[in-house]
Amino acid sequence: MARPVEFDRDAALDAAIKLFWSQGYSATPLAQLLEGMGIGRSSFYASFGDKRSLFVEVLELFAARTQKIFAESRRPEDVLGTVRRFFERTLLQVPRSRSSRGCLMVNTILELAEVDAELCAQAASALGRMEADFEACFAEAQQAGRYPKDQPAAALASHVMLLNQGLRVASRKRVSRAKLQSEIDLSLSFLHPKRIPS
Amino acid sequence: MARPVEFDRDAALDAAIKLFWSQGYSATPLAQLLEGMGIGRSSFYASFGDKRSLFVEVLELFAARTQKIFAESRRPEDVLGTVRRFFERTLLQVPRSRSSRGCLMVNTILELAEVDAELCAQAASALGRMEADFEACFAEAQQAGRYPKDQPAAALASHVMLLNQGLRVASRKRVSRAKLQSEIDLSLSFLHPKRIPS
DNA sequence: GTAGTTATGGACCGATTGGTTCATAATGAA
DNA sequence: TTCATTATGAACCAATCGGTCCATAACTAC
Numbered sequence: 001m002a003r004p005v006e007f008d009r010d011a012a013l014d015a016a017i018k019l020f021w022s023q024g025y026s027a028t029p030l031a032q033l034l035e036g037m038g039i040g041r042s043s044f045y046a047s048f049g050d051k052r053s054l055f056v057e058v059l060e061l062f063a064a065r066t067q068k069i070f071a072e073s074r075r076p077e078d079v080l081g082t083v084r085r086f087f088e089r090t091l092l093q094v095p096r097s098r099s100s101r102g103c104l105m106v107n108t109i110l111e112l113a114e115v116d117a118e119l120c121a122q123a124a125s126a127l128g129r130m131e132a133d134f135e136a137c138f139a140e141a142q143q144a145g146r147y148p149k150d151q152p153a154a155a156l157a158s159h160v161m162l163l164n165q166g167l168r169v170a171s172r173k174r175v176s177r178a179k180l181q182s183e184i185d186l187s188l189s190f191l192h193p194k195r196i197p198s
Numbered sequence: 199m200a201r202p203v204e205f206d207r208d209a210a211l212d213a214a215i216k217l218f219w220s221q222g223y224s225a226t227p228l229a230q231l232l233e234g235m236g237i238g239r240s241s242f243y244a245s246f247g248d249k250r251s252l253f254v255e256v257l258e259l260f261a262a263r264t265q266k267i268f269a270e271s272r273r274p275e276d277v278l279g280t281v282r283r284f285f286e287r288t289l290l291q292v293p294r295s296r297s298s299r300g301c302l303m304v305n306t307i308l309e310l311a312e313v314d315a316e317l318c319a320q321a322a323s324a325l326g327r328m329e330a331d332f333e334a335c336f337a338e339a340q341q342a343g344r345y346p347k348d349q350p351a352a353a354l355a356s357h358v359m360l361l362n363q364g365l366r367v368a369s370r371k372r373v374s375r376a377k378l379q380s381e382i383d384l385s386l387s388f389l390h391p392k393r394i395p396s
Numbered sequence: 397g398t399a400g401t402t403a404t405g406g407a408c409c410g411a412t413t414g415g416t417t418c419a420t421a422a423t424g425a426a
Numbered sequence: 427t428t429c430a431t432t433a434t435g436a437a438c439c440a441a442t443c444g445g446t447c448c449a450t451a452a453c454t455a456c
Contacts, residue, residue, distance in 0.1 A: 002402035003452040022312045026224050030444055040405055041445085047403095051444065102308065106367055110300065110308045113370045114220045124371045151384065158377070159384050166364035169304055172311045173322045179356070186349065186357050190388035200432035201422040228414055238435050239415085245433095249414065 009047065012037035017058050021101045024111045025055055025119070055119065062104045063126035066090075070133055079141040080191055083134070083160055087184050091171055099180075102168040131161045148193045156191070163187045207245065210235035215256050219299045222309050223253055223317070253317065260302045261324035264288075268331055277339040278389055281332070281358055285382050289369055297378075300366040329359045346391045354389070361385045 015036040019028045030051055034044055048054040073085035091099045101107075108123040135157035141147035171180060213234040217226045228249055232242055246252040271283035289297045299305075306321040333355035339345035365385075369378060 001400075001454045003404080003454095005403065006452095024309060024313075027309075027313050029442080031442090040403090042404055042406085042447095045445075100311070102311075107308050109371050110305050110367060111222060111225075113298070113300075115222075115225050120371070127371075155380060155384050158381060159388075162364035162368060162381055162385065163360065164364070165367035166360035166362070169308060169363035169367065170360060173307050173318070173325075174311075182353060183356060183360055186353050187360065190357075194392050199424045199430075201424095201434080203433065204422095227412080229412090238433090240417095240434055240436090243415075 005043075005047070007037070007039050007043065012039055012047075013058065013061060016054055017062055017104070020055060020058050021062070021104045021107070024107060026111070026115075052119075056122065059104060059108065059119070059122055059126070063129070066103070066105075066126075067129065067133075070130065074133075074137065076137075076140065077146070079137045079147055080188055082137055083191070084184065084188055087164070087167060088181075091167060091180055091184070092177055096174075096177070099171045100174050102172040103164070106165055106168045107172075127161065130164075131157050134160045159191075203241070203245070205235075205237050205241065210237055210245075211256065211259060214252055215260060215302075218253060218256050219260070219302045219305070222305060224309070224313075250314075250317075254320065257302060257306065257317070257320055257324070261327070264301070264303075264324075265327065265331075268328065272331075272335065274335075274338065275344070277335045277345055278386055280335055281389070282382065282386055285362070285365060286379075289365060289378055289382070290375060294372075294375070297369045298372055300370040301362070304363050304366045305370075325359065328362075329355050332358045357389075 015038070016033055019033060019036050030041075030044075033051070033054070034041060037044070039047075044054075048057065069089055070082075070086055073089060074082045075085075090103075105123040105126050109120055109127075112120045112123075135153045138147060138153035138156045142149045142153060167180065167183060170183060213236070214231055217231060217234050228239075228242075231249070231252070232239060235242070237245075242252075246255065267287055268280075268284055271287060272280045273283075288301075303321040303324050307318055307325075310318045310321075333351045336345060336351035336354045340347045340351055365378065365381060368381060
């Protein structure tokens with residue numbers, strides 16, 4: 001009953017993710033978004049409302065995708081394997097151009113901590129959900145006796161998120177894949193239960 | 199032989215550090231710098247050349263101060279204690295307003311990775327010097343037989359930097375002191391040599 | 397066809413950005 | 427006092443920022 005939209009909304013969102021992810025929120029001017037998304041100003045404001053609103057949507061979508069990768073990496077019988085797979089899939093088994101973008105949530109927290117509390121809270125909340133997922137993994141493994149209980153699952157999950165944040169920073173300074181790999185290996189070796197003869 | 203400067207250059211630099219540190223490079227407008235530093239535009243451009251030049255100077259100064267804290271934390275006979283002291287002095291034994299700023303080098307790398315390669319390289323280089331220092335600590339301890347040699351000192355130092363980056367991100371999302379403390383404790387407990395009976 | 401509805405492109409807007417210019421003020425040397 | 431030198435404050439600048447407005451295009455229902 002009216003003129004149809006001429007662009008692919010999902011494709012446009014994809015382009016927006018790429019831009020925000022690599023350059024950050026403030027460093028990505030509207031003009032660049034329009035060019036990357038392949039749409040005009042009017043269409044932009046009609047479909048996405050606002051630069052900030054678009055960013056909210058992008059952040060949400062990014063978090064959902066990350067959550068999906070986590071879900072695909074998860075294997076109930078192997079906590080540390082889950083952690084390893086998640087790290088390797090997001091940092092090593094992707095083109096360098098992608099891994100060097102780090103994590104949008106982490107980037108956002110650092111960029112907007114003192115600038116936009118709401119966006120920052122949204123990013124932190126997404127990271128919080130990831131942490132809760134990791135905690136559930138550890139708790140499950142501990143219940144099943146596959147992981148030592150001398151550290152609470154929450155603390156272990158928190159530490160995994162610490163490693164995650166550290167790795168994202170590292171990946172943004174274009175360190176070599178090999179170094180990233182050995183960082184992952186060493187971090188996981190520390191997490192491996194040491195069987196101390198009783 | 200000419201009109202003397204009316205402001206304290208070091209104090210002005212201090213104010214600039216605080217602003218860049220908490221808000222980032224692009225999110226800190228010149229007007230705010232001028233107000234914070236307590237000087238006028240002309241004096242600013244006469245003394246610091248440029249917003250970007252000022253940032254270079256700030257970054258250098260910040261790195262030097264961080265290096266100093268490291269040096270004060272260093273105790274040759276105790277690597278892990280050195281690491282712990284460095285973390286605790288920069289994250290716990292400071293007002294929250296300060297620790298919640300994270301680390302200027304880390305912040306800069308995340309903010310400017312795809313925007314200003316030079317500034318980013320400068321920040322990365324400063325982090326690299328820290329890593330080298332940590333490596334020297336581990337190497338020394340290993341030579342003296344106070345730390346196991348099953349991991350190369352470089353890898354250990356690299357891991358400490360990973361923890362550092364992770365902690366800075368965590369501190370920027372205003373997590374409680376208690377949580378920061380336990381993150382530090384757990385990370386260090388993983389680094390503690392396990393005495394496996396031979 | 398015409399009417400009603402929505403999408404689009406381009407002109408336009410005020411605000412803010414970092415940076416420059418210049419007249420003037422403050423000093424030391426003569 | 428006078429001159430040379432440098433610091434300062436205010437006015438000014440072009441460029442860019444995100445956002446709005448409006449005439450027109452493209453479609454469906456009738």
